[in-house]
Amino acid sequence: MKTEPNVIEVENLTVAFGDFKAVDGISFYVKRGEIFGFLGANGAGKTTTIRCICGLLNPTSGTVLVDGKDVSSHTAVLKPRIGYMSQKFTLYPDLTVRENLLFAGSLYGLRRKDIKPRAEELMRFIGLSQHLNEPVKLLSGGVKQMVALAATLLHNPDLIFLDEPTAGTSPITRADFWRLIRTLAQNGKTVFVTTHYMDEAEYCGRIVLMERGRIIATGTPEELKKQFFPVPPVELVFTQPRQASVREDLQRLNLGTAENFSGGLRVRVTDMEGFKAYAQTREGVFTYRPVAPTLEDVFLKAVSGRNAQ
Amino acid sequence: MKLFFRRVFSVAAKEYKHILRDPFTLVVALVLPLVFVGMFGFVIDLDYKHMRLYVRDNDQTSVSRRFLQEVSSSGYFDQTPLHSPSLADAALQKNNTPAVLIIKPGFGRHVKTGDPSSPGRLQLLTDGTDNVQASIIQIYMRGIVEATTALFAGEDAPAASSRIRTRFLFNPELSSRWFIVPALSTVIIGLLAIMLTALTVAKEWENGSMELLLSTPVRPAEIILGKLIPYFLLSLFDVLVVFVLALTVFRIPFEGSFLLYMAACAIYVTGALALGLVISVVTRQQQAAIQFAFAVGLLPSFIFSGFIFPIENMPLFFQYFTALFPQRWFLLISRTLFLSDAGLAPLAPAFWGIGLFAVGMITLAVFKFKTDVEP
Ligand SMILES: Nc1ncnc2c1ncn2[C@@H]1O[C@H](COP(=O)(O)OP(=O)(O)OP(=O)(O)O)[C@@H](O)[C@H]1O
Ligand SMILES: [Mg+2]
Numbered sequence: 001m002k003t004e005p006n007v008i009e010v011e012n013l014t015v016a017f018g019d020f021k022a023v024d025g026i027s028f029y030v031k032r033g034e035i036f037g038f039l040g041a042n043g044a045g046k047t048t049t050i051r052c053i054c055g056l057l058n059p060t061s062g063t064v065l066v067d068g069k070d071v072s073s074h075t076a077v078l079k080p081r082i083g084y085m086s087q088k089f090t091l092y093p094d095l096t097v098r099e100n101l102l103f104a105g106s107l108y109g110l111r112r113k114d115i116k117p118r119a120e121e122l123m124r125f126i127g128l129s130q131h132l133n134e135p136v137k138l139l140s141g142g143v144k145q146m147v148a149l150a151a152t153l154l155h156n157p158d159l160i161f162l163d164e165p166t167a168g169t170s171p172i173t174r175a176d177f178w179r180l181i182r183t184l185a186q187n188g189k190t191v192f193v194t195t196h197y198m199d200e201a202e203y204c205g206r207i208v209l210m211e212r213g214r215i216i217a218t219g220t221p222e223e224l225k226k227q228f229f230p231v232p233p234v235e236l237v238f239t240q241p242r243q244a245s246v247r248e249d250l251q252r253l254n255l256g257t258a259e260n261f262s263g264g265l266r267v268r269v270t271d272m273e274g275f276k277a278y279a280q281t282r283e284g285v286f287t288y289r290p291v292a293p294t295l296e297d298v299f300l301k302a303v304s305g306r307n308a309q
Numbered sequence: 310m311k312l313f314f315r316r317v318f319s320v321a322a323k324e325y326k327h328i329l330r331d332p333f334t335l336v337v338a339l340v341l342p343l344v345f346v347g348m349f350g351f352v353i354d355l356d357y358k359h360m361r362l363y364v365r366d367n368d369q370t371s372v373s374r375r376f377l378q379e380v381s382s383s384g385y386f387d388q389t390p391l392h393s394p395s396l397a398d399a400a401l402q403k404n405n406t407p408a409v410l411i412i413k414p415g416f417g418r419h420v421k422t423g424d425p426s427s428p429g430r431l432q433l434l435t436d437g438t439d440n441v442q443a444s445i446i447q448i449y450m451r452g453i454v455e456a457t458t459a460l461f462a463g464e465d466a467p468a469a470s471s472r473i474r475t476r477f478l479f480n481p482e483l484s485s486r487w488f489i490v491p492a493l494s495t496v497i498i499g500l501l502a503i504m505l506t507a508l509t510v511a512k513e514w515e516n517g518s519m520e521l522l523l524s525t526p527v528r529p530a531e532i533i534l535g536k537l538i539p540y541f542l543l544s545l546f547d548v549l550v551v552f553v554l555a556l557t558v559f560r561i562p563f564e565g566s567f568l569l570y571m572a573a574c575a576i577y578v579t580g581a582l583a584l585g586l587v588i589s590v591v592t593r594q595q596q597a598a599i600q601f602a603f604a605v606g607l608l609p610s611f612i613f614s615g616f617i618f619p620i621e622n623m624p625l626f627f628q629y630f631t632a633l634f635p636q637r638w639f640l641l642i643s644r645t646l647f648l649s650d651a652g653l654a655p656l657a658p659a660f661w662g663i664g665l666f667a668v669g670m671i672t673l674a675v676f677k678f679k680t681d682v683e684p
Contacts, residue, residue: 056523056682075680079526090521094330095323106319107525109312151521 004031007159007190008053013047013062022048024213025062030192030206035185037204038194039299044210045192047087053192054084066159080108083157085148087164087194093137097123097147100136101154108155117156122150126180142173149180160184162193166200178203198296207295209302213249217302221295228301229293231272236288237264246286253278257304268297311362316527320535324509328539338543346554354596360446362386363400363409368430369665370417376457382408385449408446409434418462444619448466468572490559491643492616494551495636498574499581500606501547505540506585507602514593520682529678533671537582544578545571565646569653573646576663577639581606583670590677610636638662 008030015023023045030036038046049275052064053056055075064071066078091100098119105115109181123129126146131139136147145165145233152160162181166174178200181191185205193204201207202221209224236246236258247258247265255278264286269275279288328334329387347559362380366373380386386408391397397409413430433450450541510532513519522532548571555561563570611617613627614636620628631637638659645651645659653660 051682054524056520058681058683076526079524081525084520084524086517086520086524088517088520090517091520092323092327092516092518095326099323099326103319103323104521104525107316107522107527109315109526111315 001150004033006030007032007067008192009063009068010049010053011063011065013049013052013064014060015045015052015057021213023052023234026210026213026215027062028208028215028218030190032190033185033188034205035181035191035203037149037201037207037297038192038210039196039198039201039207040194040210043212045213046210047163050084050163050192050194050209054082054161055079055085071221080155081157081159083152083155083160083285085152085160085162085165087167089144089148091136091144091148091151094135095138096133097128097150098132100147101151104151105154105296110155114258118154118156119150122153125183126150129178145169145173145177149177153184158189160189160191164193164194166195166197174200196295198299201295210301211303217298224254224298225293228298229268231269233292233293233297234267234269234275234288235261235264235291236286238286246282249278252273264265266291268293268301286296295299313528313531317535317538320532321538324536325539327509328543334505334508337501338547341501341504342497342547343554344535345500346493346558347549358385359387360385360407362388363391363397363406364388364412365391365397365410366383366412368412368414368416370410372417372420372457372461373412375460376412376416376420379453379457379460379510380450383449383453385446397434401434403494407436407442410450418459423520445623459565487561487648488644489616490555490561491647492614492640494548495614495640495643496607496610496616497551498544498548498578498641499610499636500603501576502540502544502581503585503588503602503606504599505543505599506536507588508595509536509540510586510589511593511595511598517594517598523682526583529578529675529680532676533583533586533674536586537579537671540582541575543577544582545575548574548578561647563647564650565648566650566652569656570642570646573639573642573656573660573663573670576660577635577642580663580667580670583667584675586674587670590674590679609634613637614640615619616640626634632662633666635666638666 006029007021010029011027012025013023013027014021014025022043026045026049035106038049040046048057052059053066053071055071055078058072066074066082069078071078092103095103101119102112102115105118106112110118120129123132126149128143128146128150130148131143136144139147149162149165153161169177169202174197181193182203185191193200195201204221206220207218207224208215217227219227234256238246250256250258250265250267253274256267256269256274258265258267260266267275268290279286328338365376366377366379375511377388381388391400391411392410396412398407400406413432413433415430427641429540431454433447435446510519513522552563552570556563574579584605588601588605592601613631613634616636617630620631620637623631641659642656642663
């Protein structure tokens, strides 16, 4: 993986809408064949960044290179290589799945007779062959998203952008989506995916965390966890029902921040020695064990760390 | 180039499917022409006969009396004598008086000698609030003057009036219907074409599909041409419907070349469709686009086309200004081809007018088409 070249390089990208900077001087790179996760809350600037990389929006300043070529001056060469699944549903509701796919494919200059088998193959890959002749407006949300994915993959792009593909879909659809995304990456595609769901981010090779137009953390999930949690969080289970005082103590002694979870507390410990000492004074009240941090933990810590500055 | 046509074709095919599945477009295309023809056709079909005419004869010669006889026998005017010249203004101020005719002394002498150096003294005051009626009265009156002059001067009728005579040849009954229905087709076809395309690009923006289009290598020219083709065919169908209605329901003769007429329609419709696309490309919102299209489609066809206000009565600036509007040129072509068997040569400027407009609008639509999603 390490030897793969950078397929996307973003340098100091800024996008301003009037006075408001939706993206504020961010830099990052994406390596060929990786699943790149772009995370952030609503309005963080994820969609805006993707649109710049896909050539749909001109940056206010900064450069975006795809394969070393500047996007704004090489759109014609780059567009056929890019598959972009927009956050907003972009297919035509009055056309059938097949018609939508044929249309999307033909815009890339594909011939009808080449698109047909490809569309059928994709719908099998996605597991929705039975819907080919249905008008898109009759499909359920999850199936619609899947069809949008198929339309994105039709021209066999090697750079795939998925903007919140799983937003608003069922857990089953989400699992299916991620299975497909992993398959794509195994076949050498670069997948750039944005999401709100931190659990999904665990599947990504590398991650960028964004907040209000800026990058607040970058790295593989493991690196991020190590970076933000040199001390692992602790799960604390009460053996007696006396939760309130423990939580207050932790706060008062500045040992970490705690959140309730069923039957106990999840503590992002800041001072492990202090915590161990405190636990000894409360023997019999609770037991505890260190757990692996999640990306949710990382995100919360990164955001609170920034806000504290 | 092959790719270009392939993309144009698939945009056209997609648009064709939208048309078939969208009841609104079909209603606009198929029902609206009938509604318009019915609405305008019967409201506008005024009959200009037995119009009230106040007359004062200050000449009192045999010529002037004979002239007034001719006015009567034409059937267009009911005469009422005016006893004092000062009453002329008062008479015109009443709403039911379209015109006042004052024959000045010396009228008879002039007609008899036909001497261009001593002009005839005939004053016609018309109520300009009804511009069409006023023009028609003028045309009638000149015709009658002409006829009277011819009676007294034999074969040597003054050449000055011959231009007016040709108009009579093209519309010998001076039927308002004959004049108005060809103009009506200008309004209806133009408005329909603009409305048909005005929604199409805005719809892509509202629906989100523009983001799909823009992320693919498809180019503005391909989208614009692809969208033009199916609506062009639909509009030509409307052209035929309006044409057949004109001939059957309104019983208008068609004297000119049908092929020439269809060629003009094709060019005119293309310009109007492209204008609709420009509106759609610029507004990006269906609501705004349809309002714009309605205003842009309707107002110039009435005001600047010569339909309501005859071009030759306009101030000079406006005579040139109207040249920007294809409605003016198409109205000319439509009237000419319905009422005469003119060839291409006399209509060449008009064809240039609609042709340049169409090319200009297509260029503008392609040029204005945004290739990024910026607000
Ligand atoms: N065209 C625009 N004009 C003005 N402001 C915009 C425009 N597009 C986006 N914004 C603003 O820029 C900010 C970033 O938007 P963006 O869509 O990139 O966020 P996002 O991370 O994709 O959020 P979400 O999770 O809601 O999709 C938001 O505050 C948004 O309101
Ligand atoms: Mg977004």
